[in-house]
Amino acid sequence: MNKRVHFPIRSDDSSGLIVYPDQIRFFANADLAAMPGHIIADYSGSLDLPLYGLPRPTVRPLLVITQVTSDRPNQSTVALDRHEVICPQGATLSFTAELRDEAGAVLPLSDSFRLPIRQHGGRDGLLLATMAEGVVTVTAPFTVPGDDGAWQVDETAINAGLPEAAQMRFAGITVSVFRA
Structure with missing residues (x-):
């Protein structure tokens, strides 16, 4: 084995x-x-090799988006498998995610952290992510004129400025906002 x-x-x-x-x-x-x-x-040998007191390399927890809702559900499209959301300008999206360990269990942590979001045109935004018992919620209003276009959150953005012990893995998500 x-x-x-x-x-x-x-x-x-x-x-x-x-x-x-x-x-x-x-x-x-x-x-x-x-x-x-x-x-x-x-x-692939049969001996049980000791680790000689070395700590097992740690795997950063995984942030997994589990649900996206919109205040305009008839005009919004969510495709979590491709990590993509499409919504009209003026919509407010609510994201729910879980912070999971390497076995897939939700980590019972509570905290809040900043969530940088970047528009492909170069504009930056900042959202607040609130975590209670490992469940993260974020509300993202795309209500300001000029919010149309593609917005992206990725692993690098989430971890920027966080201490190494607090960093997480994240597949990323893109929100495409169209003019209504």
Whole structure:
């Protein structure tokens, strides 16, 4: 059974192999970890390899949009699988999302954070995201003249300015606002 392992290494210069401390060998083309002197590699042996006290690399939580509603439902289109919403200028959208761990469970965190949004023409906006027990809500009014066009929120924008421990993964979403 293949498993991903993270462990300290030393190089065996004579054979071009990387040698695990217990003499288990891996080819030198395994992925180097960010921590010098360590490696992450696929291992298909039957031994249970110890991690030698190294913390398991953390996976950032995933922000998943679960629902989008509009105050103009007959004029708005939501396609969550493509991460796209189409609505008329003047509409107000409400987004609901969940912050999930790597197993898919909702993390019971409560906080609020800024949500930068950028129009493809270069305009920037800022929304407030409120999280209660891992469920995030955002209200986005597209009511100002000039709000028409494509607006986007992506992972880079969400994480900008957040400490590394608070950063999250996010597939992004585009809101296309048309003139009504």
